[in-house]
Amino acid sequence: MxxxxxxxxxxxxxxxxxxxxxxxxxxxxxxNVATGEYLSIMGPSGSGxxxxxxxxxxxxxxxxGRVFIDEVDISQLDAYELxxxxxxxxxxxxxxxxxxxxxxxxENVTLPMIFAGMPGDHAVDKGRKLLGDVxxxxxxxxxxxxxxxxxxxxxxxxxxxxxxxxxxxxxxxTGNLDSTTGGEIIALLQKMSRERNVTIISATHDFKMLSxxxxxxxxxxxxxxxxxxxxxxxxxxxTIQERHxxxxx
Amino acid sequence: xxxxxxxxLRPKISRQIVxxxxxxxxxxxSSLKIRFLRSLxxxxxxxxxxxxxxxxxxxxxxxxxxxxxxGNMALPLLIQAGYLFDPATxxxxxxxxxxxxxxxxxLVCTVGIVNAQLMSVTERFREIGIMKCLGAxxxxxxxxxxxxxxxxxxxxxxxxxxLGMLAAWGGAFLNYNTFDCSEIALLPLLAEASRAxxxxxxxxxxxxxxxxxxxxxxxxxxxxxxxx
Numbered sequence: 001m002x003x004x005x006x007x008x009x010x011x012x013x014x015x016x017x018x019x020x021x022x023x024x025x026x027x028x029x030x031x032n033v034a035t036g037e038y039l040s041i042m043g044p045s046g047s048g049x050x051x052x053x054x055x056x057x058x059x060x061x062x063x064x065g066r067v068f069i070d071e072v073d074i075s076q077l078d079a080y081e082l083x084x085x086x087x088x089x090x091x092x093x094x095x096x097x098x099x100x101x102x103x104x105x106x107e108n109v110t111l112p113m114i115f116a117g118m119p120g121d122h123a124v125d126k127g128r129k130l131l132g133d134v135x136x137x138x139x140x141x142x143x144x145x146x147x148x149x150x151x152x153x154x155x156x157x158x159x160x161x162x163x164x165x166x167x168x169x170x171x172x173x174t175g176n177l178d179s180t181t182g183g184e185i186i187a188l189l190q191k192m193s194r195e196r197n198v199t200i201i202s203a204t205h206d207f208k209m210l211s212x213x214x215x216x217x218x219x220x221x222x223x224x225x226x227x228x229x230x231x232x233x234x235x236x237x238x239t240i241q242e243r244h245x246x247x248x249x
Numbered sequence: 250x251x252x253x254x255x256x257x258l259r260p261k262i263s264r265q266i267v268x269x270x271x272x273x274x275x276x277x278x279s280s281l282k283i284r285f286l287r288s289l290x291x292x293x294x295x296x297x298x299x300x301x302x303x304x305x306x307x308x309x310x311x312x313x314x315x316x317x318x319x320g321n322m323a324l325p326l327l328i329q330a331g332y333l334f335d336p337a338t339x340x341x342x343x344x345x346x347x348x349x350x351x352x353x354x355x356l357v358c359t360v361g362i363v364n365a366q367l368m369s370v371t372e373r374f375r376e377i378g379i380m381k382c383l384g385a386x387x388x389x390x391x392x393x394x395x396x397x398x399x400x401x402x403x404x405x406x407x408x409x410x411x412l413g414m415l416a417a418w419g420g421a422f423l424n425y426n427t428f429d430c431s432e433i434a435l436l437p438l439l440a441e442a443s444r445a446x447x448x449x450x451x452x453x454x455x456x457x458x459x460x461x462x463x464x465x466x467x468x469x470x471x472x473x474x475x476x477x
Binding site: 050054059060079080083084086087088092094098099100101102103111112114115116117120159171 | 265266267268269272279280283284375376378379380381382383384385386387389468469470472473
């Protein structure tokens, strides 16, 4: 059976102009991601990792090259279509949780559903169920400031899943959490992706995160350095750590 | 597989992101409630300016009423109070000083609103960015800010009008106590007050336009940055 590629990145380059100097951040990246895959993007800061991540998520446009999500070239979409893509196809999870501080957990989760045109009652029912699924059944009326970091990230996961997206983009989801809570969040993400066949792409420095990934993509100087499958990764974990440790702050 | 079929991006997908009016209104109201103190600061200059505007307009209306009731007997007092009498049309008008002060106060008030709203938009950059990541369109953000400004305008200008009217009435009783004021018709006074009210709502909306457009044009990628 042929694998269905939910994301195809073809020859993507990105140049920024810093003052008068053009800086080539991405120098031609090609990548295919299969549906339901758990992919981690890894690389030192300044490698172009975040730029690639933002381009895949439709938050940034490539200078040249194409990004296909479900065979639709997202660099050709207009503002309406991009908004629709962000609303329905992609769920975002951030390092800083990024819940809307003035809304309760439930309101945060239902907002994308309301944008999608779902009637209020349905949205509330589904929001309650999603919050239950991530283990926050009782705390749905709390504001983000009344929740711990781990709980906030659980709300963010529920929100990302609100419109049954095909892809979840997680930007250092465990970066602001302690190791135990981070582990729980990773387990939850993995469970959700398995149950719902959601593709997860995460940018991370967390080695716990790498060990649950199906594949790890290493970005170095704007290019894909190498792509490793999980099995290969376990063998070489020590050496990776050694090689990339000095590059990290 | 209808499920996968539904998930496919269709070529024409515009207008699929919505925020019903009822929900927009609820969001705007709760946002105002939560940021109550900031909202008060935003409308403070509006309250003052509209109070002054309403005070001046109502005073002029009272002067007109006095002239209508008492004719030339009231004229010396009115002219002494700074009103202009136009013999050709036989009408009482506010003096140039009053007009100048009115324009100036409205101008200062608008600048104050723009300033306060810019501040509040900057505070909410991240929130707006998150909404954009969740699929909000520019016009949804714009609409939320406009609704908030309208509500602020209705309340702020309303309070201003009440204050201005009370002051004008109080002043009239003190200044014109030699005349019989019981015959003064309320309707022209209320008409002037509602003009001031409408003007206040208009200014509140005008003041939020530039900040709201700025907010609506924010790119969702800003939430990835740490500084906001």
